[in-house]
Amino acid sequence: MGILDVDLPPWSIDLIYGNTGSGKSYFAGWLVEQAWGRGRRFIVLDTKVKNHLGLVALRGVKLLKIKPGARYDFSRIAKIDQLVVVPTRGTISRLGVKGLVDRYYKPILDELFRRDKDRIIVVEEAHRYNPSSRTPGEELEQLFREGRDARIYMVAITQSIADFPKLLFRQAQRHFIFQHYVPNDIFYLKKMIPGFEEMNARLRRHDLVEFIPPDESRIIKRELVMRRTRHFG
Numbered sequence: 001m002g003i004l005d006v007d008l009p010p011w012s013i014d015l016i017y018g019n020t021g022s023g024k025s026y027f028a029g030w031l032v033e034q035a036w037g038r039g040r041r042f043i044v045l046d047t048k049v050k051n052h053l054g055l056v057a058l059r060g061v062k063l064l065k066i067k068p069g070a071r072y073d074f075s076r077i078a079k080i081d082q083l084v085v086v087p088t089r090g091t092i093s094r095l096g097v098k099g100l101v102d103r104y105y106k107p108i109l110d111e112l113f114r115r116d117k118d119r120i121i122v123v124e125e126a127h128r129y130n131p132s133s134r135t136p137g138e139e140l141e142q143l144f145r146e147g148r149d150a151r152i153y154m155v156a157i158t159q160s161i162a163d164f165p166k167l168l169f170r171q172a173q174r175h176f177i178f179q180h181y182v183p184n185d186i187f188y189l190k191k192m193i194p195g196f197e198e199m200n201a202r203l204r205r206h207d208l209v210e211f212i213p214p215d216e217s218r219i220i221k222r223e224l225v226m227r228r229t230r231h232f233g
């Protein structure tokens with residue numbers, strides 16, 4: 001069994017999608033571990049309390065817990081080199097994921113866009129940043145659009161790609177696609193990705209497809225995605 005040779009370019013727009021429990025966050029955590037191993041800067045904006053907490057075991061990685069009602073200096077947050085941001089349980093019960101995103105994560109993304117862009121930005125539940133499935137949220141749109149020119153490296157994770165704005169979908173430089181079984185999603189993806197239906201049928205749970213538009217793709221087997229830190233899925 002080989003080692004996984006997923007590239008970690010200087011910048012990229014990566015989309016990770018698949019049904020719940022398919023392995024999106026596990027794989028995103030693996031990407032972060034690779035980034036850490038190369039001394040790259042990153043920020044993870046998590047929407048769950050535990051999920052990515054294991055990454056904090058990596059030396060130098062800082063943790064920020066968003067507490068309900070607390071105020072934060074977003075420009076200072078945006079300067080931390082290797083950071084995992086998570087909500088507390090209280091934040092989720094009081095604000096919901098939507099409130100967390102609107103009140104805290106969107107301003108952080110805005111800071112990251114306006115200032116220093118040289119880092120990997122991992123966004124969980126990226127669909128929450130969009131006002132509707134047709135309309136991209138301002139913060140995501142500017143980061144996705146600037147992409148290459150501004151050396152932005154975005155990793156956007158979502159469960160429901162068919163409900164993700166096409167405008168953003170088209171900006172992606174790479175897609176990491178887990179098994180899909182919702183007919184509407186499969187219908188959508190087979191129009192966008194050559195050979196998708198056939199690859200999807202071959203995927204086991206936690207396997208994924210790496211797709212590089214317009215037509216480069218391969219299957220990555222789950223055994224190759226080996227985490228060094230714990231993932232709370």
Ligand SMILES: Nc1ncnc2c1ncn2[C@@H]1O[C@H](COP(=O)(O)OP(=O)(O)OP(=O)(O)O)[C@@H](O)[C@H]1O
Nearest residue numbers: 019020021022023024025026159206222225231233
């Ligand atoms: N390659 C893998 N090998 C072994 N276990 C895996 C692998 N990928 C994921 N898992 C396990 O599958 C479970 C779900 O993974 P994960 O949390 O990444 O799902 P998800 O797609 O992010 O789901 P959600 O949309 O609900 O957030 C976890 O327990 C995780 O440890």
Ligand SMILES: [Mg+2]
Nearest residue numbers: 024025026051
């Ligand atoms: Mg997840």
